[in-house]
Amino acid sequence: MAFAFPFTAIVGQDDMKLALLMTALDQKIGGVLIFGDRGTGKSTAVRGLAALLPPIRVREGDRFNLDPDRPGEAGPEAPRKGARPGRIVPMPTPVVDLPLNASEDRVCGALDIERALTKGEKAFEPGLFARAHRGFLYIDEVNLLEDHLVDLLLDVAASGTNVVEREGLSVRHPSRFVLVGSGNPEEGELRPQLLDRFGLAVDISASRNIKERMEVVRRREAFERDPQGFCAAYEKEANAIRRRLKKASTMLDGMETPDDVLELCAVLCMRLGVDGMRGELTLMRASRAKAALEGRAHVTRADVIAVAPMVLRHRLRRDPLDETGSTTRVERALVDVTSTPDGHAGRA
Template sequence: MPLQYPLSAVVPSKDSGDDMTLALVLTTISPEVGGVLVRGEKGTAKSTTVRALASVLPPIEVVAGDRFSSAPGDTSPDGPAPDHAWPLDAETETRPVRLVELPVGATEDRVLGSLHLSKVLADGVAEYEPGLLARAHRGILYVDEVNLLHDHLVDLLLDAAAMGRSTVERDGVSVAHAARFVLVGTMNPEEGELRPQLLDRFGLTVEIAAPRDPRLRAEVVRRRLAFDADPHAFVGSYADAERALTDRIAAARKLLPEVELTDAVLTKVAEVCAAFEVDGMRADIVTTRTAVAHAAWNGRTTVTRADIRQAALLALPHRRRRNPFDAPGLDEELLDQVLGNEEPEPEPEPPGPQPDGDGPDGEGPDGESDLDTGPGGPTRSSGGDEGPGRSPEGDGEGLDTGPGGPTRPPGDGQAVVASLADPYKVRRFEVHGTGAGESGKRSRALTSNGRRAGNDPTGAGGLHLVETIRAAAPHQRARGREGGRIRFEQQDLRTARREGREANLVLFCVDASGSMAARKRMEQVKTAILSLLLDAYQRRDKVGLVTFRAGGADVALPPTHSVDIAAKRLADLPAGGRTPLAEGLLQAAEVLRVEKVRDPRRRPLLIVITDGRATHGEGAVPRSRQAAQWIAEQGTTAIVVDCEQGPMRMGLAGQLALHMQATHLPLADISAQALTTVARVA
């Protein structure tokens, strides 16, 4: 088994501090916190840190020979009859905590468990073979790229996380077993967001970014190269630090029941959660448990203001009420204002400042540990340097729609920047026909789940038992059957043809030239795209944007599920200059070609928004017609939204639609409602 990179050797980033390691440690000290979701850009040691966590956790005691990691006194399908509970004096053994990885492409039977096929075939005994949920009991269940997990697996995780048990009713097996584990998920927000139901099940969430300090980056490379060159020597050099972490976690677990939880602490937690308008009561419970675990981690039996502050920073960002386009995170100035400068009193006495002077940043004496982000450890400042994705202001672009919103200096003397209006709910649009794309909530498609719409003798779906029997029934006499079992042959096999919904790709190709540069018009276009993106987030679609102006075309928004990334890209979209129509169409066609290679089953819809003019370069009009004809030859479903205005119209957009074999919709004025109606009609 290859050696794991030591947890104590992970270099913390000044941008995100030690929040990730701290969150992982706290949820292992108190598993009732509910797990950790780590969001961050690629290459930030998310997976390395999670895999290193298991090696520093204290070992656990399990009943010897039990396949479900039960402790004495726990119930288990393998326990003694009749109640399946192991006696308190059962023989035990000690083993390390398991880190079980759930692959994104795992099948349902591997997650839940199923029949033990070898015993069924060899001995004729129907025995249950435990799945990944059983193996992860009392351990860590790690899902890398959790936002890409299939919906049916998400449903299984939701049930297990909510009930702490896994119930299997399939293949003639009826089994229920404990499945209490620390759920850890990592994801890159650029690849799409997480379902709200699963997001709420994560107790804590952390935003992580790579360090920007060149010295820290050099140290990361230095340690990684040393580990790759001689893993045993490198791990040995951190052995003392790893043992210290293990001892500290064990001590914190032992101290946890002794931490005093006063009414003043509960009131302060409730005030914080109410100030951030979180939904439901789970936020209050998780924040309280995290604050208690943080106090135990720092060797205290009283919960301080610093414990509540750190707990709120970890437990509330993904629970506060916000629009999908809003940046994640908390307003730390508001948090400090609600917490105040006074410590929660252990007794009902008049509150007063503590003599040790714990301030808003939680300074305290316990600050030697590299993993201590409580008192004395690194804390985030609302006014200092912040990493990408952590500051509500981002890079200054944001979604400011007022008169002082983001503007860009004109690049060629003709560019202007339109602001964004508030996004709105759009109607569902569908692509004609029946596709076979990824499961979603948009257009009709043949999927692996959904309502049964017939049978197929050559399909790859699940067995359609009724139709298979019906196909074999007329041939039983010819096959010599005189009673007993039905005789089947290969040609009798029928599979279920299921019809559900698929996700689509909606690609906007927007003319951002001088003739389209009216601020109101561009505002309507951008607002429509953001609204469709919000709808796509809910229906699991992809939305992209190609713009053309001045001297060429740009992919302003690559096909994405991420509303946060989309909002930042679209907020500062300039307009002005000449009209390179041919370049815009060819760029859109290239985006569709690349996406077809990546996901050949996702059907696209191309929406070209233009007045039809082509004014850039020699032979602009013939080149634009050739580009349109090439798109038509690819069989792409397309719509041309005609933005030409005025009493004297040249009808160029109509001619473009004719060459593209696209639907032509002349509109005197582009409105956001008109754009979404166009997509729905398609």
């Protein structure tokens, strides 16, 4: 297998890296939408992320990545009578690519033609949704994804279960994944329903700093000359991130959320007219994840303020005649909320 460009060797783009790590830490945050210029390392980051993630435990030969520690999680394949369950083995966290040209069959699974033809059995061939369970599902150019695939994605991303009712098959299996999409907004808009499925949205642009650009070239060159050696050189940093993720995940479990943080989340969402509870919940989860990633056991208002743009910018109602970008609107609201007395101008 070819070496993927290491996540830690990506120059700059801190927002994107933070967002990806936050969702890796807490899947409930619900995925990242990366919008921005072409060729800025969006795909590279996602493909490199796979190497940083801790392995998941699965039963050997399980095609549905079921969690052996959650016996309630049942796949469509009933274990054969008398057969003992497979050994529990570690497996790299799946990062599954959903290509734009995927067929519905490939995505949600379909009748296994091979087995049907050769053995006359009606068997289910799992699709990408099964492979992505407990991992990441990555869609490059998500804004160009065809509507019939978006429909499938919407259902599964919301329910965490893939239900297949076709070709005489009636199958359901769990499919919970972190949805990561990237694209260039100038080439098409995302359906609002799909937009809503992403927990975080980051805008990235190419660095205009000459020194950073130089570094991009240098690292790319070094990688091309000796991919193996290059990856090895960044392994130390990768290990540091792995340790950070591990530590953060234990911290997250015991983390308490103080009232002033919850209040700030609520005030911000109200101020920006964000519908529903999802914005607030995600804002809270993202703030906690950020604090945990920084090795702190307490989440503060500063965390909320830091993550608010990426949590809220894609949830604002769009006014086509308003030229102001959504990021600016979030930032303005932040200033308002943190400086008015009812927002407890405080530790921020």
